[in-house]
Each structure stands twice: as C-alpha cells, then as structure tokens.
Amino acid sequence: MRLQSSLLSTSTRASKRAIPWAVALTNSRTLATTTNVIPGKSSNTDFSPSSSDVKTKAPSTKVAQKKQHLIFGNRGPSLQDFLNSSSIKAHDSNTPKADVSAENVPYLSMQGRKLGEGAKYFVEVYGCQMNVNDTEILMSIMNSAGYVKAADQSEADIVFLVTCAIRENAESRIWNRLTELKRVKLRATKDKAPLVGVLGCMAERLKDKLLDSDKMVDLVCGPDAYRSIPHLLSISETTQQGVANVMLSADETYADIVPVRIAPESFSAHLSIMRGCNNMCSFCVVPFTRGNERSRAVDSILQEVRQLSDQGIKEVTLLGQNVNSYRDTSEDGVSMTIGVGSELSNAGFKTIYKRKDGGMRFTELLDRVSLVDPEMRIRFTSPHPKDFPEALLHLMASRPNICSQIHMPAQSGSTEVLSRMRRGYSREAYLELVDSIRSIVPGVALSSDFITGFCGETETDHEDTMDLMRRVEFEMAYMFAYSLRTPTHAARRLQDDVPEDVKLRRLQDIIKIFHKGAENRLRARVGLSAGECVLVEGRSKRDKSRWVGRADGGYKVVFDDDLILPSIESSSTPAAQSRTAGRVPIKLGDYVQIMTTSATSTSFQGKAVARTTLSEFSWYQAKLLTGHVLPGYRVASTSVASPLVANMGVGS
Ligand code: SF4
Known part of the structure; x- marks a missing residue:
C-alpha cells in the first residue's frame, strides 16, 4: 500500500472536525498492536482520558494555518474538558452531535484491517544508545503492525527521525534534516510523498513547534508512546492532520516487546x-x-x-x-x-x-x-x-x-558548580569514590562526562575541573560546552553567563588534559603479561587487512590477521608459541588474547596470540598472579572473589 500524500489542499484539511478524534482516543485501546511477546508484566502507556491532555490546535503561523493538530499529552484538561470546551464549540458551533459509528470515523473504520499492509518505513537514529534501543523497539512494533523496514529512505512510505534533545546542536541537526525531508515531500508526486515522524526526546518539548512549523511533520511521538505509532500513522494517513502523542508513562518499560536488532x-x-x-x-x-x-x-x-x-x-x-x-x-x-x-x-x-x-x-x-x-x-x-x-x-x-569498565559522569570538578548543577555530591565525595573503585576493582577503566561554562563557572571552578581530571586520568571522556535547555531549572533560575568563546576555550583545555591522562593510562597497560582479552568486532576501517575489537575495559584494539593458537593453554611455552601446526584463523565474535605493543589515548595496537574464552582468560590471569609470569612481561591486573559477594547468596 502506498500511503496517501499529506499535501492535500487547505480546504480539505479545514473540513475535518475535531470531535471524532476525541472518540478515536477513547477507542485506541481496542486497536492494540500485536508484538513479539515474552511472558512477564506488560506495561501500558496510560491512555486514560482523565490523565491526559487531548487538544486540537489551530496553529497561529501563516504556513501552519493549513493544518489542524491532534496532541495527546500528560498535562492540561481532561477529555471531558475537551468535549465541553468553548474552543470546540467555537470551532464548529453548529455541528450536530457527532455520529461516532465506525463507518463515520475514519480512524475507527480502519479497525480490523491489517495496519501497515506492507508499507515501508525508514528510521534515522540520533543521540545515545537508549535511542538505538528505542529504535529496535519501534521496529518490533512496526513489523508486528504489518510494516516493512525499507533499505533506503528513497523507497520509504514513512521516515522516522529518532531524536536527541540533550544539546542545542543535536536539535539543530534534526531541524536541518526536516528541511531536507520537506524538499523530498515537495518534489514527490502526491501518492509517493513519505509521511515524516519525529520521535524521541524532542517530541515532548517541541511538539507544538514541530507540528506548527512549515517542516511538514506528520507525526510526533514521545519515548513512552511508541506503542501508539501504528494508530497515529493511521490517523495522520487518513486525515492529513498532524498528530502527536507525547504522554509520559509511570510504568512503560516495553518489557513485553522483543527488540528487532538493528x-x-x-x-x-x-x-x-x-x-x-x-x-x-x-x-x-x-x-x-x-x-x-x-x-x-x-x-x-x-x-x-x-x-x-x-x-x-x-x-x-x-x-x-x-x-x-x-x-x-x-x-x-x-x-x-x-x-x-x-x-x-x-x-x-x-x-x-x-x-x-x-x-x-x-x-x-x-x-x-x-x-x-x-x-x-x-x-x-x-x-x-x-x-x-x-x-x-x-x-x-x-x-x-x-x-571492568565504569562510566562515572562527574560533569564538573568544582563543588560550587556541582551544587548549582544539583548533582548531589561534592568534588571530595567523587574523588573518594574513584579511590574506592580503583582499589576494589583493580585495572578498571573509568570514563566520565564534563560540561564547561555552566552558569556562574569561574576560572577557579574551571581549575578545579582540570585538577580533578589530572588526578583521575579518565580512560575515556565525553566533553561539551554548556548549552542552555528549556525548561530546566538552570534555564529558569540561573544565568547562562559564561561567554561562548570562554566555554569553548575551557572545553579545549579539558580535552587536552583528558588525552594526556588517557594516554598515560593506556600506555601503562601496554605489554601486560596476560595481554588483553578482546572480542573480535570486525575489520579495521582504516586498514581492512587488520581486525578491530574491544578489550574488557572497553578499549579499542587493532591487530593483524594472523593464524592464532587454539587456546591460551596451548600457547603457554615458548616452544608452543613458535609452533605453526594447529593454528586457527581469527573469526568475528571470537575472544582473542592480544599482546599489546603500543597505545594512543584512544586505542591499542597489538598482536593476536590465541583464541580464548572468558573463563580461560580469567584462569590465566590468576595463574600469572601466583608467580608464573612470562619473561619480559608485567603482571596483569586481575580481581579476586570478595567475601561480601560470596555471602550474597543470590542466583547461585
Ligand atoms: S542524572 Fe542528571 S544528567 Fe543524568 S539524565 Fe538524570 S537529570 Fe540528566
């Protein structure tokens, strides 16, 4: 099925009445999609009218006056308020009582049909790993509703953007992308123009702007409302109206949906x-x-x-x-x-x-x-x-x-800034935690997030952040200049008073410090006697003749495509290491013992020695700790069982 174009005339859109959409909402439960189900508690996005805000909106901008919008949200009047509202009466004061039978309500008339019917969708994912996982949930919901994933945007009937709102430039990318998609819609013939859906973090905050803008967005859906997307599509497809569901749920975890892996x-x-x-x-x-x-x-x-x-x-x-x-x-x-x-x-x-x-x-x-x-x-x-x-x-x-990898977002090294950030800890508490992590989990790789130029950040505060980074020497860090976000506490109550050039200069300062610290840390691991246990992920992008994989600490390791010994045990003597018979090729998904030879601040180079398993590698580390160290190598970091955990008695 080719979806209808949303480029209908103004008069067609204006003729749509608001009341049937309230009815559509009350009946949305009856059209639940079928998804891959595993046993367990199902959680629902709350469609309860009493807790929702259902509104049709007459946009104020010149271009957007062509559209009516239907928005479901958490705040605002109830469904009853909506039905009684004067705006509805004003909108259509002479309309007789709506005929709510299925035949007369386009959305309800789709009941019983297989939503989707082979129409193709394409998804672009922006932002964090949560968005990637959300996309896998979305794909499961769409596939179960009869839609098919398109290999390319050009063949898609629906294009979804799964968005990030954490920083201004993340949102700017989406607005730019919407401008491009608008051109695609305008160039396409009426029956080929794709529907465009904006999903994820930008939805709640920017629903009005997204639907009011001239970007021709058809659907806006928040992170807790993905189950309703097939229904929203059917509304948008049938009515040519912009539709949004940005309800946030108290219990939605999508626990019963098996993600379709990207x-x-x-x-x-x-x-x-x-x-x-x-x-x-x-x-x-x-x-x-x-x-x-x-x-x-x-x-x-x-x-x-x-x-x-x-x-x-x-x-x-x-x-x-x-x-x-x-x-x-x-x-x-x-x-x-x-x-x-x-x-x-x-x-x-x-x-x-x-x-x-x-x-x-x-x-x-x-x-x-x-x-x-x-x-x-x-x-x-x-x-x-x-x-x-x-x-x-x-x-x-x-x-x-x-x-042995822990991400510990510090955000700042200044107690004053941390307090304004409402982080709930001081610089001292954070450093104390770093010490206890490194003493209990030796060899652990620590990563962090930092923001420069937050409201009121002084040069002294910045010095504190740089000092904390020098002390800890994080193995990995994500660093950004502060970007004001509404409607946060900082946007409402604090002054975004650090000039942009100062934010960026401070950002450069901490990036330099991070790289120096990470290089120290990674170089200190080069040549550990046990090597690194690396999961083979694929070919190196820079050199297809080499492999790339991840070590236990999350480090990237690049190594040659050699034949390797079948196990660490079989490589434990110099004679065994020089043996050529019985060697095996490296395969995707193998754990491989790598002897590292050099490091930068972000990755290792090394030589593959043997195929291994997690238990064998752990056994080998323990063996080295007892004194059987190969000549020329230092002892690897390892860990010992703790009585506290042994006493937990769960799951064993
Ligand atoms: S802990 Fe703080 S920084 Fe992290 S998601 Fe929550 S509010 Fe945002």
Missing part, C-alpha cells in the same frame, strides 16, 4: 532495564523528555538475556538513564530481594528526591544477569555516581564476565 550480524546487543530519571540535575532536559524512573521486571530481563545467549551474543550492555538506580518493585523483584546494594556510594552523596526502600537493586540484578552465561560479557551504561555501593564493586571485581 545490527543482527553483531555479537553485541543492548538491553534496556530501566527508563527515565528522578534526579533533575539543573542543566538536564532528560527528566522532562523521558519522565520518571521506572524499572523493568527482573524476570523479563533474564528471559531476554537468555534469548540473546541462545542467539550467540557475546556481549550485552544493560541500558538505562540511571542504570544503576535500577529498583524492581514488581512481584518478582520484591520476592527475590535480600536488600543488597541499596546504599549510596558514600556518605558524601545524597539525592534530591526521597529514596524508597525495598525492591531488587542493580547489584542483585547484575549478579543474576552475569550468571546466565559465563561466556557472555556484561556492561552497563549510563550510571549515576551516587549508586555504586561497595557490594556492586565487589561483584564486578569477582565476576570475570562483568567488564
């Missing part, structure tokens, strides 16, 4: 375990775009991990806006919990919100996830520094398949 050939996968954020950092728009924290039930997570293991996935990254604030209060989570890991990182951390007791915490979840398949690596992102209790660190140190 890169099915990859041996790595992402798995969302919680959504939303309660922290309300003063600079951050995420709590407004993605709503409050809610965690997915442990059973559905474990089931998806098992499925990924069965598919041969070698590395799973657990995802969440505050992934280590996970707290499952479902029946399963509560019945299994033993209360481990509910403490904050240290006494210097606090929360802006009242913390709740009970439920299964991240430490227990990670324990159970890591036991599903000892040969599957587990990573997690993005955590908050406040939720690293010692039990979590000991668990990471003791479990070979939990990667």
Whole structure:
C-alpha cells in the first residue's frame, strides 16, 4: 500500500472536525498492536482520558494555518474538558452531535484491517544508545503492525527521525534534516510523498513547534508512546492532520516487546532495564523528555538475556538513564530481594528526591544477569555516581564476565558548580569514590562526562575541573560546552553567563588534559603479561587487512590477521608459541588474547596470540598472579572473589 500524500489542499484539511478524534482516543485501546511477546508484566502507556491532555490546535503561523493538530499529552484538561470546551464549540458551533459509528470515523473504520499492509518505513537514529534501543523497539512494533523496514529512505512510505534533545546542536541537526525531508515531500508526486515522524526526546518539548512549523511533520511521538505509532500513522494517513502523542508513562518499560536488532550480524546487543530519571540535575532536559524512573521486571530481563545467549551474543550492555538506580518493585523483584546494594556510594552523596526502600537493586540484578552465561560479557551504561555501593564493586571485581569498565559522569570538578548543577555530591565525595573503585576493582577503566561554562563557572571552578581530571586520568571522556535547555531549572533560575568563546576555550583545555591522562593510562597497560582479552568486532576501517575489537575495559584494539593458537593453554611455552601446526584463523565474535605493543589515548595496537574464552582468560590471569609470569612481561591486573559477594547468596 502506498500511503496517501499529506499535501492535500487547505480546504480539505479545514473540513475535518475535531470531535471524532476525541472518540478515536477513547477507542485506541481496542486497536492494540500485536508484538513479539515474552511472558512477564506488560506495561501500558496510560491512555486514560482523565490523565491526559487531548487538544486540537489551530496553529497561529501563516504556513501552519493549513493544518489542524491532534496532541495527546500528560498535562492540561481532561477529555471531558475537551468535549465541553468553548474552543470546540467555537470551532464548529453548529455541528450536530457527532455520529461516532465506525463507518463515520475514519480512524475507527480502519479497525480490523491489517495496519501497515506492507508499507515501508525508514528510521534515522540520533543521540545515545537508549535511542538505538528505542529504535529496535519501534521496529518490533512496526513489523508486528504489518510494516516493512525499507533499505533506503528513497523507497520509504514513512521516515522516522529518532531524536536527541540533550544539546542545542543535536536539535539543530534534526531541524536541518526536516528541511531536507520537506524538499523530498515537495518534489514527490502526491501518492509517493513519505509521511515524516519525529520521535524521541524532542517530541515532548517541541511538539507544538514541530507540528506548527512549515517542516511538514506528520507525526510526533514521545519515548513512552511508541506503542501508539501504528494508530497515529493511521490517523495522520487518513486525515492529513498532524498528530502527536507525547504522554509520559509511570510504568512503560516495553518489557513485553522483543527488540528487532538493528545490527543482527553483531555479537553485541543492548538491553534496556530501566527508563527515565528522578534526579533533575539543573542543566538536564532528560527528566522532562523521558519522565520518571521506572524499572523493568527482573524476570523479563533474564528471559531476554537468555534469548540473546541462545542467539550467540557475546556481549550485552544493560541500558538505562540511571542504570544503576535500577529498583524492581514488581512481584518478582520484591520476592527475590535480600536488600543488597541499596546504599549510596558514600556518605558524601545524597539525592534530591526521597529514596524508597525495598525492591531488587542493580547489584542483585547484575549478579543474576552475569550468571546466565559465563561466556557472555556484561556492561552497563549510563550510571549515576551516587549508586555504586561497595557490594556492586565487589561483584564486578569477582565476576570475570562483568567488564571492568565504569562510566562515572562527574560533569564538573568544582563543588560550587556541582551544587548549582544539583548533582548531589561534592568534588571530595567523587574523588573518594574513584579511590574506592580503583582499589576494589583493580585495572578498571573509568570514563566520565564534563560540561564547561555552566552558569556562574569561574576560572577557579574551571581549575578545579582540570585538577580533578589530572588526578583521575579518565580512560575515556565525553566533553561539551554548556548549552542552555528549556525548561530546566538552570534555564529558569540561573544565568547562562559564561561567554561562548570562554566555554569553548575551557572545553579545549579539558580535552587536552583528558588525552594526556588517557594516554598515560593506556600506555601503562601496554605489554601486560596476560595481554588483553578482546572480542573480535570486525575489520579495521582504516586498514581492512587488520581486525578491530574491544578489550574488557572497553578499549579499542587493532591487530593483524594472523593464524592464532587454539587456546591460551596451548600457547603457554615458548616452544608452543613458535609452533605453526594447529593454528586457527581469527573469526568475528571470537575472544582473542592480544599482546599489546603500543597505545594512543584512544586505542591499542597489538598482536593476536590465541583464541580464548572468558573463563580461560580469567584462569590465566590468576595463574600469572601466583608467580608464573612470562619473561619480559608485567603482571596483569586481575580481581579476586570478595567475601561480601560470596555471602550474597543470590542466583547461585
Ligand atoms: S542524572 Fe542528571 S544528567 Fe543524568 S539524565 Fe538524570 S537529570 Fe540528566
């Protein structure tokens, strides 16, 4: 089916009445899409009229006057208010009572038809890993509704942009892309012009602007409302009206939807375990775009991990806006919990919100996830520094398949700035946490986020940030100049008073410091006697004759395409290492022992020695620690089992 063009005449659009769309909303539950379902608690986007804002909007701009919009949101009047509102009466005061039978309401008349019917969609993803995972959920919903993924935008009936709102330039990219898509629509014949949908973080904040603008956006949908997309498409397709659903949900986790993986050939996968954020950092728009924290039930997570293991996935990254604030209060989570890991990182951390007791915490979840398949690596992102209790660190140190990599967004090294940012910790508390992480998880790779030029940041504050970075020497960092976001606390109450050139100069300062520190750290790892255990990801982009992979710490490692020994054990003597018989080729998805030979601030070069497994590599590290060190090499960092974790008694 080729979707109808949205380029109908003004008069066609103006003739649409508002009331039937209120009816469409009340009936939306009856048109639930079928998705790949795994057992577990289903969570619903709340379509309850009493908690929603349903409005038709008569845009004020000249161009947008052609369109009527239908917006479902969390704030504002109820459905009843909508039905009674004077604006509706004014809009169509002489309209007799609406005939709400299915035949007379275009949306309802689609009931029973297979939505989609082979129409093609194309998705462009911007922003973070959460958006990538959201796209995989979107694809599952669309495929189940009868749509088909297009290989290319040019053949698509619908183009989705999954957007990021974290910084101004992220939004600018989307506006530019919408201008290009508008040209595509204007060039196309009426029956070929694609519908354009803007999804994700820009939706809630900018729904009006997106629909009012002359960008010809047909559909706007927030991160908690993806289940409604087939319905929104049918409304937009049938009526030629702009339609938005930006409802934020208290419980939507998409737990029952099996994501369709964007890169099915990859041996790595992402798995969302919680959504939303309660922290309300003063600079951050995420709590407004993605709503409050809610965690997915442990059973559905474990089931998806098992499925990924069965598919041969070698590395799973657990995802969440505050992934280590996970707290499952479902029946399963509560019945299994033993209360481990509910403490904050240290006494210097606090929360802006009242913390709740009970439920299964991240430490227990990670324990159970890591036991599903000892040969599957587990990573997690993005955590908050406040939720690293010692039990979590000991668990990471003791479990070979939990990667020794921790992202700890500091944002600033100045206690005054951190306070204005409402981060809930001081510089001292953060540094104390770094010390305890590095002592409990030796060899751990630390990464961080930093913002330069936040409201009121002085040169002294900036010096504090540079000093913290020099002390910690992060292995990886994401650094940005501050970009004001509405409707954050900072936008409403603080002055964005650091000049742009100063923000950028400070950004350059910290980038330099980061590279120097990271280079020190990575070079210190070159030539470790155990080498690095690397998951082979593919060919190097720069040199197709070489392989590239990720080490346990998340480092990129580039190495030659040599035949290697079949195991570390078979390479443990110099004679074995020089043997040519019995060598095997390197394959995608292998774990390979790499002896590193050099490093920059971002990657290693090395030589592949042997195919290995996580358990063999861990055994080899332990063996080296007992004194059997190969000549010419230093002892590798390794970890020992902690009594605290041994006493947890969960999942084993
Ligand atoms: S913790 Fe702070 S920075 Fe992170 S998503 Fe929440 S509000 Fe934003």
